[in-house]
Amino acid sequence: MKILVIGGGNMGQTYIHSFLHSHIVQAENLMILEKSIRQIRRLEKLNTGTIYQSPEECVPKADLIIFAVKPQDAALLYAEIGGLLHPEHLVLSIMAGVRIQTLQEGLNINKIVRAMPNLPAQIGDGMTVFTSTTEVSRPELTMVQNLLNTTGKALYVDHEHLLDSATAISGSGPAYVFYFMESIIEAAVNLGFSEAEAELLTWQTFHGAINLLSKNDLSCREWIDRVASRGGTTEAALRCYDQNHLKPGIINGSQAAYKRAQELGESS
Numbered sequence: 001m002k003i004l005v006i007g008g009g010n011m012g013q014t015y016i017h018s019f020l021h022s023h024i025v026q027a028e029n030l031m032i033l034e035k036s037i038r039q040i041r042r043l044e045k046l047n048t049g050t051i052y053q054s055p056e057e058c059v060p061k062a063d064l065i066i067f068a069v070k071p072q073d074a075a076l077l078y079a080e081i082g083g084l085l086h087p088e089h090l091v092l093s094i095m096a097g098v099r100i101q102t103l104q105e106g107l108n109i110n111k112i113v114r115a116m117p118n119l120p121a122q123i124g125d126g127m128t129v130f131t132s133t134t135e136v137s138r139p140e141l142t143m144v145q146n147l148l149n150t151t152g153k154a155l156y157v158d159h160e161h162l163l164d165s166a167t168a169i170s171g172s173g174p175a176y177v178f179y180f181m182e183s184i185i186e187a188a189v190n191l192g193f194s195e196a197e198a199e200l201l202t203w204q205t206f207h208g209a210i211n212l213l214s215k216n217d218l219s220c221r222e223w224i225d226r227v228a229s230r231g232g233t234t235e236a237a238l239r240c241y242d243q244n245h246l247k248p249g250i251i252n253g254s255q256a257a258y259k260r261a262q263e264l265g266e267s268s
Ligand SMILES: NC(=O)C1=CN([C@@H]2O[C@H](COP(=O)(O)OP(=O)(O)OC[C@H]3O[C@@H](n4cnc5c(N)ncnc54)[C@H](O)[C@@H]3O)[C@@H](O)[C@H]2O)C=CC1
Pocket: 006, 007, 008, 009, 010, 011, 012, 033, 034, 035, 036, 039, 067, 068, 069, 070, 071, 073, 076, 077, 080, 094, 095, 096, 116, 117, 118, 119, 171
């Protein structure tokens, strides 16, 4: 089976590396369609598949086509490849917000898997949520799921609207975590640590907390209660968080990401 990845950026490269690293696909069966010369130069050094600049040379040869361009570039892509696709082409789209119906109407294809991965997929520790059209056969869906599994965990959902929800939680989520870590590092520097010390304290605290959570059955709230002694320091910090409406702020952030995914869906 020949796989074509359209867009050799962050996520396109992540998929290529994961597929090759897991030996599920050989480099001779991987094609990459990329339009940026700078990106092509980078991809050439990686030696991870055949690189193409022109859709005419690679789209007809592909069995599975992965759409990994920005949603804002989708319309132009449809114009470039529309005439080259046929109903047997299987498409995996990871573009945020872009709806299955738009792909069906814009490209006249029906075998579509829509997925929302996240960046830790780069190290095989990603989270992908995906769904598919009824035209995708069981063996085809299993094959796509096997590919997604090389990047971490994958969850199938029946309802497409959950893809925008997943974008707002796990898709964008790593950036939320880095934002919180960055804030703690800043707090540590303010409290007297060097930048390097602040990073060590913060990274190890996140690492330890996640490991603790993953190796036990307690909920986040139960762990918070174990850290926060009555009348102690943690309670003081958490009270300050509440006074500053931190939790509603975080929840609103995900709502804003969800709304943006829907807007991208309307415009691409
Ligand atoms: N970066 C992330 O954490 C995540 C991104 N996504 C989705 O993945 C998609 C790609 O995101 P990134 O990899 O971060 O973007 P990126 O900007 O790193 O890569 C996109 C690549 O597509 C190329 N491209 C654009 N139009 C093209 C065309 N017509 N033909 C060939 N190549 C073309 C660009 O030159 C660029 O190299 C987006 O739709 C995004 O919503 C999904 C989940 C996580």
